Amino acid sequence: MERMLQLGPLALPWTLLILLAAWQLGNLVHERLSARSGLAPGPHGWRLTLAALLAARLGFVLGYPAEYAAAPWSVPDIRDGGWQPWAGLGAALLYVAVLWLWRSPWRRPLASGLAMFVAAWLTGLALLRATAAPGAADLPTWRGVALDAGSVAPADLRGQPVVVNLWASWCPPCRREMPVLLQARQAHGQVRFLWVNQGEPPETVARFAARQGLPAADVLLDTPAQLGRTLGYKALPTTLFYDGRGRLVAVRAGELSAATLAHHLAQITGPARPAP
Structure with missing residues (x-):
């Protein structure tokens, strides 16, 4: 059940805010560990992010082939909110696995950054669920x-x-x-x-x-x-x-x-x- 942060007429989903905050923490860990190892942050943080986003969108689109076949121009229109987060996480894990197979010097900083992102993301979602007001999710009595x-x-x-x-x-x-x-x-x-x-x-x-x-x-x-x-x-x-x-x-x-x-x-x- 989605909860929103209301800023005047603007409504921002808390799940999106949690995702962005988790990404910032993960990226910060990645950059700090890269610098500590004498490495430039490099393009891997952004490449992993792009791969995860593309996989999350593609995973959702493939789940509804009839709907998108009827309106193929809507596939790149991400304003509809169609994402499959676990497909995105799977792509991110695959990206890190490839770096480990190649023994890339960025593999440890990137893996640590991804671990921080996942931990912060899941913790934020758990807190959001735990703080839901009881009774707020029932059919309204308004007539x-x-x-x-x-x-x-x-x-x-x-x-x-x-x-x-x-x-x-x-x-x-x-x-x-x-x-x-x-x-x-x-x-x-x-x-x-x-x-x-x-x-x-x-x-x-x-x-x-x-x-x-x-x-x-x-x-x-x-x-x-x-x-x-x-x-x-x-x-x-x-x-x-x-x-x-x-x-x-x-x-x-x-x-x-x-x-x-x-x-x-x-x-x-x-x-x-x-x-x-």
Whole structure:
């Protein structure tokens, strides 16, 4: 479950901040040990980083061949947040192993830097999990009025997977991801998708929903943007994924691609099955 650091309108995932801090520590160890051994830091730190990033991206892309085959131009677009971290770590370990086989003088400093990175990364993730507020990962009790005048509270939907999308019509990434969400809704009939508009008047929401073909019963009005503040997610779009037990399993702050949406849906439903 993703947690964010809110800096005004900017939302930064804590997992990303932990990753960057761990990389800085690992790189510092690598450079210090290289200098102590009379070696220039050399290109290996950056080469290893690049190899790990490429492997992490490729590992994710290969996991969703149909989604990326339908939109191949999105493969290099890393803004969708699609990474496979263990593939990246595997590439980094392979890089260090090659240096050991070649008996490179940089092998010990680089291996020590990688060990520091892994230790700091895993420790940070463990602390993040340990400090999660109890009850903060449950379906919210907030209740909203849908465009069809029905009243919907996400907490009442416990028993089925639920996707809550916080959006606004003025937000370009929100508009771009709407077709992806609609296609997923059609393919995953067991999942309830809720589009909770943040801060716009009903007539604006109704016009936009009609143009996009959004189901009126699943588009909720939140004129004071209360739900986003309550959940602690102010950035738009933000999409929250709850499993059938009402637990928050994943959060995506930013635009969803078909692949990243499929990835998060699998976390709450299991592998996707074609619609009957």
